Amino acid sequence: MRRTGGGSPTSCPDGGQSRGGWDSWRRFFCVLISTRPRFNGVSRSGFDRPSMSSSDVVQGSRIMTGENERFRPIETAPEWSHEVFDTCAELAELLERHSYRFARTMPGAPHSYTLKRTWPVEDEFVEALRKMRAVERIEEFFRGFWYRRFNANGYKYWTMGANLDHILINRAIHAPAFDPYAAVCDTYDLAIHEGESDVERSRRVYESLKIEPRTEILDIGCGTGTLVDFRFRDIDPERYVGIDPSRGMLGVFGDKHPEFRDRLIRTPLEDYWPKPGQKFDLVVALFGVPSHFGEPGLLSGKVQWLLKPGGTAVLMYNGRKPEDIDFYRQLGTKVRGSDGVPVNDEFWTERQDDDTDWLTVVGSKP
Incomplete structure (x- = not known):
């Protein structure tokens, strides 16, 4: 026998009517849905962002308005x-x-x-x-x-x-809950250097970098430390900083080169902040690391901020995507004044390599 509740019918936003039991739950969810806030605008992260006005007042952990309180997610x-x-x-x-x-x-x-x-x-x-x-x-x-x-x-x-x-x-x-490189970190070096051609490619790239014992280096996405593997004799641990979001990759790096362990930070570039005034002679993000950034403008701007005057940045994108090429070509265009004379030098220039698997851009700070 079905259990029913007494009382008069209750209207729901969809125009239906309900009585006790299951209908009570249905009425509850109807009210819950009808009172959900409506938002205007979309934030950069994709979450709904409300349009703020002068009547909005921040109070405690909720946002109040002049009329009534309503919950509003913000990013x-x-x-x-x-x-x-x-x-x-x-x-x-x-x-x-x-x-x-x-x-x-x-x-x-x-x-x-x-x-x-x-x-x-x-x-x-x-x-x-x-x-x-x-x-x-x-x-x-x-x-x-x-x-x-x-x-x-x-x-x-x-x-x-x-x-x-x-x-x-x-x-x-602050770290990702899942580290996708943890499962491959122990064999990563062998995986990327399966043949002599792979080793030769890495050697060519790393040896092309101008590194001296006094060079201050920021290695973005340093991984297991392949830059240090190939240029160990030229790099002073006290003048090197390696950043990477993977705990597993940094662990392998530290095991191979214990003297560099204190120079490694588990963080993405977006969240890396050096000491005030600390700048670098060389900033590198090699072998596809820049391809992990969704916004090349943030990467380009922060890399330029991190460089000393006269410093150099080298970025290697995985593949030669037209949008990446267009972005850096646009940044590399010299800006001319009203008299037609360039008012600033280009920062980024595209470097053509025989290896078409990579887009390499180089920047030098005046």
């Missing part, structure tokens, strides 16, 4: 520029300078925190918060609740809310 990111890069480097240095304590009360979400009162100069804590507000990302983490996050050198830092009177900043390891 924002700064417009990248050399000034923003400078701010990020200064902020990373501030955050890394201080000690952190493990949050024992939240074992399900392992992270650490630093307290404002433990900073020798509390004004520096406020300065860190101000810089975070300028460059952080604002992301939803649960049904309209949001937090502010800044990624730096393998860690993520965040606060809950926008105000500047916070007493703590949280920190946790």
Whole structure:
């Protein structure tokens, strides 16, 4: 015998009517769907972004409007520029300078925190918060609740809310949950050097790089350390930095060259911030590493920011995609003034190689 509830019928947004039992659940979901927020605009990450107005007020972990409260997922990111890069480097240095304590009360979400009162100069804590507000990302983490996050050198830092009177900043390891290279890292070197022609190609590329003992090097996507394998005698570990998002690949690198282990950082280029003012003579991203970046503009801009005057960058794309070629050719075009005289020199130039499997672009900073 079917169980039914009493009472008058209840209307749902689809025009239907329902009574107790299963119909009560149906009514609940009808109400839930009808009260979901509607958004305008789309963020760069593909999440819905609401259109903000002066009547919107940030309050706690929700966003309030002049009329009523409604949940709204947000995702924002700064417009990248050399000034923003400078701010990020200064902020990373501030955050890394201080000690952190493990949050024992939240074992399900392992992270650490630093307290404002433990900073020798509390004004520096406020300065860190101000810089975070300028460059952080604002992301939803649960049904309209949001937090502010800044990624730096393998860690993520965040606060809950926008105000500047916070007493703590949280920190946790920031790394992909799945490392696709972990399964192949032990045999990676053999896999990419199956034949003599593969070894010769690597030797040709690495030996073409102008490296001296005093050369400051940033190796983007350093992997298992093949650059160091081929140019070991020319590279000073204290003047080398290797970054890669794969723990497995960096582990192999460190096992092969223990003296370089402290110079390796598990982070993608987007989240790498050197000490303020630290620049490099040579920045390389070789053998397809740049192809992992979705936006060549960010890669190009950050690489130029990382170079010293007179420094050189070498990028090798996997394949010769027309969109990549067009992007760098456009950047390489000299800008001319009203009198027709070039006002700045080209940065990127395409280097033609016999190997058509790669698009190689080289940049030199005046």
